[in-house]
Amino acid sequence: MPVVADDGSPAPDGERPLRVAVVGAGPAGIYAAETLTRRAPVPVTVDLLDRLPTPFGLVRHGIAPDHPKMRAIRDTLHRALDHPGVxxxxNVEVGTDVSLEDLRAHVDAVVYTYGAALDRALAIEGEDLTGSLAATDLVAWYCGHPDADRATVEAALQGVRRAVVVGVGNVALDVARVLSRAPRELESTDMPQHVLDTLAATPVEEVTVLGRRGPAQASFTTMELRELDGLERATVLVDPADLDLDPAAEERLAGDRNASRNLAVLREWAGHRPEPGRGRLWLRFYRRPVRILGTGRVTGIEVERTAVDGDGRAVGTGETEVLPTDLVVRSVGYRGQGLPGLPVDPRTGTVPNEEGRVLRDGARSPGEYVAGWIKRGPTGVVGTNKHDARETVASLLADAEAGVIGAHGDRDDLVRTLRARGAEPVLLEDWRAIDAAEVALGATRGRARTTLHERESLLAAVRAAADR
Known part of the structure; x- marks a missing residue:
């Protein structure tokens, strides 16, 4: 397959390949690149852009570091990066280093796969207090994201003994599990050292996970749920009353295998009792936050008891209680935002599209496509992006066959243009230098890897390798 070399020189054959830029090097982007190079009936090259110097998106910066088996999907994704057509x-930000208009001038088609990175707020009183955090911020911090707000997170964690996590998705369970773990359970992970030090100094005794509705409506997976059991210093606790389901919930369970398995696990745990000298990890359902309490810093959260109506919505009962807590972490969803010049529906946080084709003012925009969370919203697991990418790529290839897009005319090489403008794009060999530096740093501490969390440290590893 014809390619463009890393130095920007053209492929040494005749006809120019179809050039595609994929914006976002997380699972959705990598699956899109992989599908393009495998299924295209014509020669295709893919520039896989990311604003970070590292690939893998939420696999690197979203899956909790104490999930080594799940994070090992990076090895599978890496094989797609090794393809000669990719x-x-x-380290290139669309909208800053290159405008959307400029990018489209360098390629024949663009696929936007940059995800949904913004958190959804609870929109309740007290959400701005110290000790009130978005799960997106906490996860970015413990995963070593270069943009993590270290000062804010570490101020929020100072002296925390009780924590409340609002939400019942997999991210909420990740947060609860990480906060509940003993320090030595995290020592072998690739968390940055300052994260390990802060968590070791955070004496969490109780974590409560709150769900607005019942266990039949919870969105976490059974595998993620089971990982809460067997923690070294915390016992999982469930109120048996929360597991008494009405006929509508029982009917829902009959058609939802994941929810049925979840309920079976929760019923196993209903007999657990608090144990002296051990922490407590509570799973509480039918409760929604009303306001966060405190003066300057979080001291508690007021919650209202709920019921689930016939449409599956949580409705308040008027019965409230106050849970003392030092930390509130909201994990109630993600939403996407637009790139400069790209439309995003403010209600859904997604780019309007039709089978992956971007819509502008209701009409298809030739040569623009979308995949992943920014296409469908923050749903599914990592593997969901594979099917999603296939649909988008099928649309792109159908448009190429129909002549809507094509390798028309000469186009300057993107990397060469970026370098001429003073940008510092990080290519695959540069990423390998970062990878090696992280492995070497981990070895000094008896680990397989330690994440480099500062952008300058990541780029320093690239420069050091280039100087050797």
């Missing part, structure tokens, strides 16, 4: 171009 070029990783990191």
């Amino acid at each position: 070029r990783f171009v990191g």
Whole structure:
């Protein structure tokens, strides 16, 4: 397959391949690149852009570091980066280093796969207090994301003994599990050292996970749920009353295998009792936050008891209680935002599209496509992005066959243009230097890897390798 070399020189054959830029090097972007190079009936090259110097998106910066088996999907994703028709171009931000208009001038088609990185707020009183955090911020911090707000997170965690996590998705369970773990359970992970030090100094005794509705409506997976059991210093506790379901919930369970398995696990745990000298990890349902309490810093959260109506919505009962807590972490969803010049529906946080084709003012925009969370919203697991990418790529290839897009005319090489403008794109070999530096740093501490969390440290590893 014809390619463009890393130095920007053209492929040494005749006809120019179809050039596609994929914006976002997380699972959705990598699956899109992989599908393009495998299924295209014509020669295709893919520039896989990311604003970070590292690939893998939420696999690197979203899956909790104490999930080594799940994070090992990076090895599978890496094989797609090794394809000769794919070029990783990191440390490039669309809208800053290159405008959307400029990008489209360098390629024949663009696929936007940059995800949904913004959190959804609870929109209740007290949400701005110290000790009130978005799960997105806490996860970015413990995963070593270069943009993590270290000062805010570490101020929020100072002296925390009780924590409340609002939400019953997999991210909420990740947060609860990480906060509940003993320090030595995290020592072998690739968390940055300052994260390990802060968590070791955070004497969490109780974590409560709150769900607005019942266990039949919870969105976490059974595998993620089971990982809460067997923690070294915490016992999982469930109120048996929360597991008494009405006929409508029982009917829902009959058609939902994941929810049925979840309920079976929760019923196993209903007999657990608090144990002296051990922490407590509570799973509480039918409760929604009303306001966060405190003066300057979180001291508690007021919650209202709920019921689930016939449409499956949580409705308040008027019965309230106050849970003392030092930390509130909201984990109630993600939403996407637009790139400069790209439309995003403010209600759904997604780019309007039709089978992956971007819609502008209701009409298809030739040569623009979307995949992943920014296409469908923050739903599914990592593997969901594979099917999603296939649909988008099928639309792109159908448009190429129909002549809507094509390799028309000469186009300057993107990397060469970026370098001429003073940008510092990170290519695959540069990423390998970062990878090696993280492995070497981990070895000094008896781990397989330690994440480099500062952008300058990541780029320093690239420069050091180039100087050797």
